[in-house]
Amino acid sequence: MLDKYISLLNEKQNLLNEIFNYTKNKSFKKSEDEVERIEYYLKKRQEIYDKLLYVENEIKAININNINNKEVDDIIKKNDEIIKNILKLDEEKKEIIDAILNILKKQIKNTKNMSKANNGYLGIYKDTIGGSLFDSSR
Numbered sequence: 001m002l003d004k005y006i007s008l009l010n011e012k013q014n015l016l017n018e019i020f021n022y023t024k025n026k027s028f029k030k031s032e033d034e035v036e037r038i039e040y041y042l043k044k045r046q047e048i049y050d051k052l053l054y055v056e057n058e059i060k061a062i063n064i065n066n067i068n069n070k071e072v073d074d075i076i077k078k079n080d081e082i083i084k085n086i087l088k089l090d091e092e093k094k095e096i097i098d099a100i101l102n103i104l105k106k107q108i109k110n111t112k113n114m115s116k117a118n119n120g121y122l123g124i125y126k127d128t129i130g131g132s133l134f135d136s137s138r
Contacts, residue, residue, distance in 0.1 A: 001062065002069065009075040015052040016082040019045065023089045030099045038097055131136045 026041050028034045 012055050020086050049092045
């Protein structure tokens, strides 16, 4: 039982390292051109998190409490450190991702305003193009 627990903790550590390295190696510019890259990045990262969640559920299913084992303690300590590093990286990436989302929101708002203006301008004439407003015979 202890061997399986340690194996799952090591698997969790591998997944945490994968998330950390994936996060660390991605950089984005504050540009709306980055939207597709960010979308792919988030999707790919979610796949790793899903694996991590599965392993976490396996660990909980073993239901071992208060283990006094140096190897287990070392693995847990290392996992906690990796999680802290991931959270720190996430905070940095969050600022850039939020900035890009704000750029997109402004672009969407500008597009909606242009659409309203066009509809307001063209709406005056849309019912009259085939009608009699510009009919010279009247």
